[in-house]
Amino acid sequence: MSKRTKKGDVLLSIKGLKIQGFSDEKWHNIINGIDLTLHAGEVLGLIGESGAGKSTLGLAAMGYTQPGCRITEGEIIFDGVDLAKLTDGEKRKFWGTRMTYVAQSAAAAFNPARRLIVQTTASTIRAGIKDQSSAYEDAQQLYDVLNLPDPENIGERYPHQVSGGQLQRVMTAMAMSPRPDLLVFDEPTTALDVTTQVEVLASMRSIVEEFNTAAIYITHDLAVVAQMADVIKVLRYGNEVEEAPTRQMLSAPQQEYTKSLWSVRSLEKPQKLVKDSVLSLKGINAGYGAAKVLNNVNIEVPKGSTVAVVGESGSGKSTAARVITGLLPQMSGSVQFNGEGLPPALADRSKDQKRRIQMIYQMADTAMNPRQTVSEIIGRPLEFYLGMRGSKKTQRITDLLEMIELDASFMQRLPGELSGGQKQRICIARALAAEPDFIICDEVTSALDQIVQEGILKLLLRLQEELGLTYLFITHDISTVNAIADQVVVMNQGEVVEQGLKTEVFQPPHPEYTELLLSSVPEMDPDWLTNLIAKRPQ
Amino acid sequence: MGIVTLFVVSLIIFSAIEYLPGDFAKNILGQAATEETTAAFRRELGLDQPAVLRYGQWIAAVVQGDLGTSFSGRNASGVDRSRQVMDLIAPRLRNTLFLASLAAVVAVPLSLLLGISTALYRNSFYDRSVNMTTLTTISFPEFFVAYILILFLASLYPVFPSLANVDAETPLGERFYRAALPALTLTLVIVAHMMRMTRAAIINLLASPYIQMARLSGASPTEVILKHALPNAWAPIATVIAFNLAYLVVGVVVVEVVFVYPGIGQLMVDAVASRDIPVVQGCALIFAMTYIILNLIADIIGIITNPRLLHPK
Numbered sequence: 001m002s003k004r005t006k007k008g009d010v011l012l013s014i015k016g017l018k019i020q021g022f023s024d025e026k027w028h029n030i031i032n033g034i035d036l037t038l039h040a041g042e043v044l045g046l047i048g049e050s051g052a053g054k055s056t057l058g059l060a061a062m063g064y065t066q067p068g069c070r071i072t073e074g075e076i077i078f079d080g081v082d083l084a085k086l087t088d089g090e091k092r093k094f095w096g097t098r099m100t101y102v103a104q105s106a107a108a109a110f111n112p113a114r115r116l117i118v119q120t121t122a123s124t125i126r127a128g129i130k131d132q133s134s135a136y137e138d139a140q141q142l143y144d145v146l147n148l149p150d151p152e153n154i155g156e157r158y159p160h161q162v163s164g165g166q167l168q169r170v171m172t173a174m175a176m177s178p179r180p181d182l183l184v185f186d187e188p189t190t191a192l193d194v195t196t197q198v199e200v201l202a203s204m205r206s207i208v209e210e211f212n213t214a215a216i217y218i219t220h221d222l223a224v225v226a227q228m229a230d231v232i233k234v235l236r237y238g239n240e241v242e243e244a245p246t247r248q249m250l251s252a253p254q255q256e257y258t259k260s261l262w263s264v265r266s267l268e269k270p271q272k273l274v275k276d277s278v279l280s281l282k283g284i285n286a287g288y289g290a291a292k293v294l295n296n297v298n299i300e301v302p303k304g305s306t307v308a309v310v311g312e313s314g315s316g317k318s319t320a321a322r323v324i325t326g327l328l329p330q331m332s333g334s335v336q337f338n339g340e341g342l343p344p345a346l347a348d349r350s351k352d353q354k355r356r357i358q359m360i361y362q363m364a365d366t367a368m369n370p371r372q373t374v375s376e377i378i379g380r381p382l383e384f385y386l387g388m389r390g391s392k393k394t395q396r397i398t399d400l401l402e403m404i405e406l407d408a409s410f411m412q413r414l415p416g417e418l419s420g421g422q423k424q425r426i427c428i429a430r431a432l433a434a435e436p437d438f439i440i441c442d443e444v445t446s447a448l449d450q451i452v453q454e455g456i457l458k459l460l461l462r463l464q465e466e467l468g469l470t471y472l473f474i475t476h477d478i479s480t481v482n483a484i485a486d487q488v489v490v491m492n493q494g495e496v497v498e499q500g501l502k503t504e505v506f507q508p509p510h511p512e513y514t515e516l517l518l519s520s521v522p523e524m525d526p527d528w529l530t531n532l533i534a535k536r537p538q
Numbered sequence: 539m540g541i542v543t544l545f546v547v548s549l550i551i552f553s554a555i556e557y558l559p560g561d562f563a564k565n566i567l568g569q570a571a572t573e574e575t576t577a578a579f580r581r582e583l584g585l586d587q588p589a590v591l592r593y594g595q596w597i598a599a600v601v602q603g604d605l606g607t608s609f610s611g612r613n614a615s616g617v618d619r620s621r622q623v624m625d626l627i628a629p630r631l632r633n634t635l636f637l638a639s640l641a642a643v644v645a646v647p648l649s650l651l652l653g654i655s656t657a658l659y660r661n662s663f664y665d666r667s668v669n670m671t672t673l674t675t676i677s678f679p680e681f682f683v684a685y686i687l688i689l690f691l692a693s694l695y696p697v698f699p700s701l702a703n704v705d706a707e708t709p710l711g712e713r714f715y716r717a718a719l720p721a722l723t724l725t726l727v728i729v730a731h732m733m734r735m736t737r738a739a740i741i742n743l744l745a746s747p748y749i750q751m752a753r754l755s756g757a758s759p760t761e762v763i764l765k766h767a768l769p770n771a772w773a774p775i776a777t778v779i780a781f782n783l784a785y786l787v788v789g790v791v792v793v794e795v796v797f798v799y800p801g802i803g804q805l806m807v808d809a810v811a812s813r814d815i816p817v818v819q820g821c822a823l824i825f826a827m828t829y830i831i832l833n834l835i836a837d838i839i840g841i842i843t844n845p846r847l848l849h850p851k
């Protein structure tokens with residue numbers, strides 16, 4: 001329990017806060033007058049899509065604005081002091097001591113050049129809350145509470161020497177070290193695998209409860225926020241949509257927008273059973289240099305259906321895609337496509353073989369040349385594979401844009417002038433331009449907001465229906481699998497754990513790993529995490 | 539790796555000199571010399587042998603530390619007053635290294651200091667004026683900077699001598715005094731590059747999430763720069779410093795000429811003018827070695843300041 005505030009007191013109150021950001025030579029509103037009240041010991045969940053202003057608001061709760069942003073109106077009263085009126089020098093007395101921050105990507109938020117324990121205790125020691133030896137001792141205890149392996153020595157390591165999930169817990173220890181009154185979690189588990197996420201969520205929640213710290217938990221994942229927060233506030237375009245206690249918000253959302261957020265997860269494709277394989281991987285072994293990534297992988301992809309490959313990062317799902325495309329020739333085994341063996345190396349494949357297999361990537365941003373217009377991007381495969389020129393090409397580009405529900409006015413735009421969802425649609429059109437039979441979708445919706453995700457998934461389903469496409473859909477998100485897959489392949493550590501029809505794989509009994517993976521997917525039930533921890537052997 | 543590079547460089551040096559127009563023998567003996575005398579003189583110098591053979595002989599001697607004998611001082615009469623290339627180069631190299639060290643001792647800390655402080659107070663009046671000043675000095679040719687310094691510090695206000703002619707007998711204190719103006723010129727020329735790189739390397743890192751994290755844990759701007767940004771910025775800074783230090787050794791001939799400073803640059807220019815092949819080759823090889831060694835040091839600094847390489851998983 002904090003020395004300075006009692007549970008139930010108002011710790012932080014934000015009134016009429018307006019924040020502007022500078023871009024394209026103009027000031028834009030990011031936050032348009034938001035009120036927020038946080039009591040000591042309470043956890044507030046901030047939820048919204050990207051661009052909703054949730055991170056900006058979370059940082060503003062600490063009195064911090066990112067470079068290029070400014071607070072134009074409103075007050076941020078923390079324990080009786082208006083942070084909006086303080087200089088940076090004055091605010092530094094609060095930062096790292098009375099209020100701390102847990103960032104989204106721990107891998108990027110730790111200084112690569114300094115040992116973990118030094119970073120964990122830096123602000124505690126600087127502020128004179130503890131001396132070095134007791135701060136170190138306390139940090140080791142925190143590591144222990146957070147279930148980190150080897151808590152006495154892990155602090156001596158550098159950030160690159162521990163895993164992402166462990167780093168996120170070290171960062172939580174760092175945030176807890178000075179025993180703050182307020183902790184801001186900014187999407188702390190977004191970059192983690194589901195199985196890791198569960199452990200990190202559980203340790204974060206228990207430590208927040210143990211020290212009775214007030215927290216703001218920012219996320220776009222409803223199921224996650226349901227586990228962490230007492231109160232949920234929904235944001236959109238810098239405005240508050242609604243705020244309510246967690247259970248009430250989940251069971252009876254009032255606003256249309258909130259309801260639409262809730263409904264995305266219910267998208268589900270009726271599966272179909274197809275026998276003929278269009279592509280099959282037979283006994284594939286592959287890797288990078290001496291490191292073997294795929295171990296005797298066999299995957300069958302039936303014609304006209306969607307096979308979802310699920311697994312954690314490092315399970316080999318993207319490597320399998322690289323083998324299929326020929327970017328990474330396998331060491332042994334064969335790739336059969338339409339009944340014929342594909343040459344392992346891309347250079348040995350015929351133009352037609354290349355044309356039939358296309359790929360869509362996770363980051364639409366980096367998968368397009370930022371200097372090419374949409375018509376150049378889509379026109380390139382038309383020219384290269386199909387030899388189209390002039391008005392025929394233009395007509396085809398228009399048709400393709402229509403197929404992805406965009407109009408011809410997009411032709412002269414550059415990728416920078418498109419939204420995230422539109423960019424991914426252009427990538428889909430580029431893949432379609434080659435008139436492929438088979439498309440590999442590598443985490444194509446992971447970087448998108450839920451509502452945009454839904455649009456992309458629906459588009460992919462419709463195109464499959466109309467063009468008879470076959471998809472290999474790589475994802476780590478089980479609700480995406482539900483939405484799009486006929487068949488599921490579960491991969492772990494370079495091996496296929498289980499494969500079959502969606503209903504078969506999702507029905508118990510499961511192999512041990514599938515069980516772990518499926519049970520780790522957060523559910524909207526606020527008691528889910530509690531129940532899960534109770535069920536799992538420690 | 540460095541050895542291989544050095545070998546390739548030696549090949550390039552040799553072939554470049556092979557294609558140098560003009561001929562030492564003709565140069566020394568003058569237009570009036572007969573074909574026979576020229577040929578005899580060439581034979582004596584070994585210039586009649588095929589290039590491959592001469593390269594082999596030269597490189598074999600070089601690896602044993604023998605750079606050969608200078609052509610100058612010989613003539614057709616048979617009296618040999620020539621000197622070892624090593625003996626010619628050594629005192630010049632010492633002078634050059636002295637001047638280079640003097641400039642480096644001032645320039646490196648100065649540019650680091652300016653780089654860090656301008657990063658700290660970026661876009662301030664201070665930052666702008668430092669940037670403008672250093673850019674101005676780097677934009678003028680070296681000799682211009684040198685003459686301006688002579689004008690102000692030697693002619694108008696005679697603080698330092700305009701001539702920096704030192705020899706082996708010059709006492710150390712006197713050397714510092716005489717080398718002051720050339721060192722100052724060199725400092726002005728190289729500070730801009732190093733300072734701007736330091737500033738850029740640090741500012742580049744300021745957008746990193748861990749810098750925001752450091753700010754949010756209450757670190758002051760100075761602490762952010764010194765403890766969080768600088769330790770991650772050493773590799774690019776070291777590379778630029780190495781490049782500039784190498785320039786101090788190999789690129790200072792203009793400054794040497796202006797101040798009549800007997801450095802290795804002048805020696806090489808004279809040797810090229812007189813087609814004194816062994817000296818030219820020796821100088822070029824030393825220049826190449828300077829670059830390679832300094833870059834090696836920069837790479838090592840890059841490695842030891844990178845915890846990923848220093849502390850593998």
